Each structure stands twice: as structure tokens, then as C-alpha cells.
Amino acid sequence: QLQLQESGPGLVKPSETLSLTCTVSGDSISSSHYYWGWIRQPPGKGLEWIATIYYSGSTYYNPSLKSRVTTSVDTSNNQFSLKLTSVTAADTAIYYCARRGNITMAGYYFDYWGQGTLVTVSS
Amino acid sequence: QSALTQSPSASGSPGQSVTISCTGTSSDVGGYNYVSWYQQHPGKAPKLMIYEVSERPSGVPDRFSGSKSGNTASLTVSGLQAEDEADYYCSSYAGSNNFVFGIGTKVTVL
Numbered sequence: 522q523l524q525l526q527e528s529g530p531g532l533v534k535p536s537e538t539l540s541l542t543c544t545v546s547g548d549s550i551s552s553s554h555y556y557w558g559w560i561r562q563p564p565g566k567g568l569e570w571i572a573t574i575y576y577s578g579s580t581y582y583n584p585s586l587k588s589r590v591t592t593s594v595d596t597s598n599n600q601f602s603l604k605l606t607s608v609t610a611a612d613t614a615i616y617y618c619a620r621r622g623n624i625t626m627a628g629y630y631f632d633y634w635g636q637g638t639l640v641t642v643s644s
Numbered sequence: 645q646s647a648l649t650q651s652p653s654a655s656g657s658p659g660q661s662v663t664i665s666c667t668g669t670s671s672d673v674g675g676y677n678y679v680s681w682y683q684q685h686p687g688k689a690p691k692l693m694i695y696e697v698s699e700r701p702s703g704v705p706d707r708f709s710g711s712k713s714g715n716t717a718s719l720t721v722s723g724l725q726a727e728d729e730a731d732y733y734c735s736s737y738a739g740s741n742n743f744v745f746g747i748g749t750k751v752t753v754l
Binding site for chain 2: 583627636
């Protein structure tokens, strides 16, 4: 059974960098069939797609966040990561990691999600 | 890319049907048959309910169905049950490996 688990600091100061890691178990992140993604949800609000990454390092970012987002893959530890720079209070949200659907069949959806981790931006 | 538009709330009595709409543009909903729907209970992660407009993942009851016309997609929940009370989000592929989500609809079972 595929499982994803987010980890990282729950509190980040304004102007600093938010860093999160998603650990995948039950499947290899190096599978050629899947992309891996980050989605966030401000408290009481809707979902926002942040980024998607392939095991080879190919990445796609939300245009509204592109200037501040970096993602990476660590295949040896079956993990992928998110960095968001110059954070403000508006970046306070629950951050989810997720698996995109099988790309051999389009797979333009997210079928497995982590439980999410709340990151608060505050001094 | 702007968030997809969803009605804020919908409700129905047990056994009834409720339909939620999701409106986008020709650059997302209208341009691709890649609309998905997610159910989210309070404090929980979203769960995929529908993908590619009308396909159900294994394990999702056939009470859930999806459709699309032009720039608007819809999710219908038939035979409402108490456990269907949740927030529902639509999402669409928006080209160039980009995705956009809806603002969410709260479904209440009366």
C-alpha cells in the first residue's frame, strides 16, 4: 500500500525559506510511471497546486509561485522535497505531497495523498 | 491561471441527489477531458473520487458520477448518505503540465 508522509518545520519566520520533505513507502519514487506533487491549502480555504516533479528531475511549477519554488528528488531515500523562499503569512497552509496518476494513461489527477503538514509563517 | 469556480455550498436529504458544478475556461476545463474531483472530510487529506471527467477509482461507490459540458464540469452524488457530508474540490489539467483546483463546495446532508 502506497503511503506518503510529509515532514519539516511547522513554523517558519517571514522572509525565510520553507523546506519540506515527502517520504514515499510502498512504491519506488523512481517508477517511470508517476510524477510526484505538492499541493497546499491555507486554513479554511481551497487547494492550490504548487509543483510536480519526475524522478529524473523534470519539474513543473505553478506560474504564480514559480519564482520562489524549487523541488528535488532523492531516489536513494525514496523522497522528494519542496523549498519555498521569501515566505510571508500568505504561505501559511497545510502542505500535502501526492502522487500524480499513471502517466502512461495521461494521469492528470492525484491519486495518493499524504496526511498533510501545517506550516505557519510567523515571527 | 485562476481558480475554478464552484458554488460555495450544496445540500440534500439522505437518499436524495446533489449536483456540484465547476466552471473554468477553454484553457482548462473546456480544453481537456482531465477534470478530477476530490472529497475532503474535516482534518483529512483529499480523496480522489472522479478522474478524467467521469471515471471512478476502484473503491469509490457508483453513487458518485461526473460529467462535463463546455467549460463546466459537474459531480453528482446520488442516494446521499451521511458520510457524503464533506468539502468537494474539482481540479483540471491546464496545459503544460499545470493544474488548477476549484475553490471548493461544502456538501451538507440534511
